[in-house]
Amino acid sequence: MNEWWRSAVIYQVYPRSYQDDNGDGVGDLAGITRRLDYIAALGVDCIWLSPIFASPQADMGYDVSDYKAVDPLFGDIAAFDTLIESAHARGLKVIVDQVLSHTSEKHEWFEQSRKSRDNAKADWYVWADPLPDGSPPTNWHSHFGGPAWEFDPQRGQYYLHNFLASQPDLNFHNPDVVDAILDTCKFWLERGLDGFRLDTVNYYFHDQKLRSNPPAQAKPQVMATDLYGMQNNIYNKTRPENLAFLERLRRLTDQYPDTMMVGEVGEMGNRSIEIMGEYTAGTSRLHMAYSFAMLGPDFNAEHFRNCIEGFQRGAPDGHPYWSFSNHDVPRQVSRWADHAVSEDAMGRLACAMLMSFEGTIGIYQGEELGQTETALTYDELTDPPAIRYWPAVKGRDGCRTPMVWEKDAPNAGFSTGTPWLPVKAPQAAKAVDQQGKDSILAFYKDMMAYRKASAALARGTTTFISLPEPILAFTRTAGGETLTCVFNLSPDVHVIRVTGAPIVTLANGAAFDEGLLTLRGNGFAYFAHEAEVALTKV
Template identity: 60%
Template structure:
């Protein structure tokens, strides 16, 4: 099977919002099966399936109560097996979310652990005595607000929860917990899954001494953050050195299943790229990692270049998985709107950029349609983060609204019932049916550029070298054997001019680009892929 994942393109399916098959307003596995041909038409290599295991859905499935069964909301184990088989029949791999840094408080493990300090699962979660005044053992906050400690009167102790109080953290310092997690992964691998996306992979271990975190260095003119979590440097509550040894155990398990892969989610604002490199270096840890460096507001040549160079300097043999959107952040077409002349031009430029960086790529459902963030009312929200921090932080529901499939009125064929989140006019107008009929649509472009990319080994397994260009121009060379491409992006709605010495021919997938001899004119959000021979080409921006 080879290293299919290296430079591969993964398509994230958020099951709740992909396709509903039974009219309850929530997407499900049979619905995904019914839409597999759409995914196959894109030319992607793999599906990442967001959580489908049993859960009370306090955090939309990221609170697992049974790791070995499918939640009835989404279908059954039989549906899961069918999905994997039918994806494989179309040449598409399937990886699934594994949410193992924490469980639901309804999981049998926690239900036993909370009873007393002497039961068989007593040490499976992170328990701590109160300080003499009754307060929690340290200052760790929860991502979703408040303290990361919840009092349990039965044990007379606090338990750790990095997210909701109903999501207690597992104690990975306990070898029995590690083995239980590995056994769960084996269960799914034996059912035919092709690997895992590992949720919050740097949260597995905590500091054994439970030391308090130091304050975060921040702008003195910004005395507080919308979320107090961002006011700390999370030195002790996550990203601990013990994590690497456990990831080696995960890799050892995956190696028993040829072709199985892993992509870890690294959530750490201080050293995201460094952890991504550490967690994928050496060939005996994870295959890939992604962080949030390209999932924020930054859209500059310096930012993109610095993060990529930092990764490969820190871990030359590591491997990143880059993405611009996912289920946790506002869609990038909205985040970066001020940098685009028009939405369609920004859609195409963003796709061309992420698909030409060194690393693997993750596309989020609806990205191929150019969907913007959905503007929701407070009473329409379901996300606990958005409900808590509204309106400064509107949460994650805006990127999770259903896919509009058919022409006409909302919900555009997603469901025959009432969708769990609404389909608004801006999204409805970008439906799949209409774009299928338009050869100039965003959907048509994604299919074209993904097919084009497959013919250029330089783009999925080649070296990368950046040119010293001034903002807003980002330029780099990708090379693999005799395949060399110069990639130049004008990250701006204002035209730019660039000199490309050494000759070459402009690839047809370029946008708003004219190459006249050595002079490259890039219009608004213009970009150019230039096929060259050798490595003597230089790119310079005009003063």
């Protein structure tokens, strides 16, 4: 079996914002197809498409109304087939976001389910009677604010929704639901899809006894849009039944050679690393998983080491997927600005770190340009949590603004129409046509080529070196090749004594002379060596 995904770099495309081909202001499949040469030239192995299925777009496609149809915003089935064929012709794999835990309220399944308590799909969603005082069945929170239950007067019951009230949760305890969901996955695999990114992969099952969650045991993590972190969320997600479903889904994908599944673990902190391990253990569950562990504000050596070592302990035979950004979090250059000498220095440091990590690597569109978070006004927002909680919550629109291709073209070359989110001058300044031979884009391409050419980086094992903050250091070893990677996670200068006979193979903001490695702010270096190398902080 060709396990191409083990050393892959996956490039996330947010279809609404990549390239508009028909001038309606929204990116589409034809636009992505037009830009495949650019994507292939990056040196990535696979494209991850955020949802393209039929949807009312209340949550930008994460509210599916038909799992077997392409939303007209993006094109049609023929456009999808063309994209797959064109990507494969360039050696690119394609995976698509599958949102299986919930649907849109406009899905025909839910429209039938809410009609009565005794129709054929009455039990396809999670319904429950009010408590005697009329309040919701449990204390569970919704991620987008308020209770995770919405009262439906037609049935006289509450239904569960972990996100928007217009995103009712499917009842995975019903075997007919599981069969139907697997059938939708098979539909796309039959069309040549190379696998799935599984949204909220630990949310499929709920506690059938409808027990309320206890308070958080540790310091509450109050997220910007909700109170989710104030509970120990043990009954509304990550239920043991999830594993059997993942194993069944794996059996389906294994019928299609060279396909893979990567799951998004919706959890924070150390627990997220534990779940990643559990969900990827062995060869019968997910091929790999990622969490939000590296997508937050934490930027220190201890944090990154704990994430990677935690996964090593929890799933010694599992496989991780690491990313610093996606469509749900602020751009990495902006998120970690307090630790940066400059945007460019942080962009290069983040790229070099990510490319050195063990596992599969994910890049979100625009990070290869060193893109920054877009500042938006209230009237420009589309993200439901931001609209509800403004100005305390800025929302996710700032990282979703369109890809910039030509600095001086209308809307930076994204669209000839009015774009669904604005293209502003700070973002246009980083357009592809402004990226020269010494640019962050060129650096990303070089780093991906370097990673592919290095057995140590592509598939090597990781051993950390204990150095005081803010220095992150480790070795990667495979195929007789050993690399030591050293990163300065601060804007200050730090000096490290290096003993042994290393050869500097890659460096930025670093100087190595007479056994001393001087790292300027956000500087880093890779050493190749045959004998053991020792590092000590000066």
